[in-house]
Amino acid sequence: MLIIYIIILIIGFCALFYAVSQLISIIFGAQYVKTPHEIIKKAIELSNIKRGENFYDIGCGSGRILKFVADNYDVNAIGVEISPLQYLKARILTIDNKNIKIIHKNINLVSLKNADVVFCYLLPPLMKKMEKKFAQELKKGSRVISHSFPLPNKKPSKTEQVINHTLYLYKY
Numbered sequence: 790m791l792i793i794y795i796i797i798l799i800i801g802f803c804a805l806f807y808a809v810s811q812l813i814s815i816i817f818g819a820q821y822v823k824t825p826h827e828i829i830k831k832a833i834e835l836s837n838i839k840r841g842e843n844f845y846d847i848g849c850g851s852g853r854i855l856k857f858v859a860d861n862y863d864v865n866a867i868g869v870e871i872s873p874l875q876y877l878k879a880r881i882l883t884i885d886n887k888n889i890k891i892i893h894k895n896i897n898l899v900s901l902k903n904a905d906v907v908f909c910y911l912l913p914p915l916m917k918k919m920e921k922k923f924a925q926e927l928k929k930g931s932r933v934i935s936h937s938f939p940l941p942n943k944k945p946s947k948t949e950q951v952i953n954h955t956l957y958l959y960k961y
């Protein structure tokens with residue numbers, strides 16, 4: 790009987806952890822939806838990332854994009870993630886690569902002044918805040934690639950359609 794109580798307790802804890810994580814993502818900006826692999830490849834190509842540069846995925850989810858970039862382009866990949874569940878997944882997925890760092894924080898509280906390339910897949914209200922943050926913090930020469938949602942005021946340097954999705958490239 791005790792074992793059944795323990796199993797129910799574990800399942801209950803996992804369900805609660807999942808629900809709270811989802812809720813945090815939604816409240817702070819965007820829930821987890823992954824960018825398909827073809828789009829990741831195109832986004833990185835568009836960013837023209839170079840060896841040794843600092844790549845940020847703001848709202849990195851499970852860390853898939855960081856892993857792809859760090860493994861294939863010899864760059865420093867930094868992910869910022871607010872959801873405890875996604876943060877945990879990202880830490881586990883990227884544990885073997887010392888060029889990947891995951892920060893468990895609200896993106897509004899993380900400086901982007903060292904970023905060369907920023908990737909984001911965030912909803913319009915958060916993109917509005919990011920536009921101001923990018924203008925204040927990004928150094929000259931840095932690039933932002935946004936999946937699906939444009940910055941509300943800044944004109945993109947380039948847009949690209951990949952399987953019904955749009956990528957927006959911004960240069961600073």
Ligand SMILES: C[S@@+](CC[C@H](N)C(=O)[O-])C[C@H]1O[C@@H](n2cnc3c(N)ncnc32)[C@H](O)[C@@H]1O
Pocket residue numbers: 813814815817818819820821822823824846847848849850851854869870871872875894895896897909910911915936
């Ligand atoms: C649409 S998913 C994108 C995941 C990944 N970047 C990708 O493209 O596959 C957005 C992610 O941003 C995270 N997020 C939402 N608001 C955030 C905030 N204010 N600070 C940090 N992460 C945030 C969510 O938890 C979610 O994992």
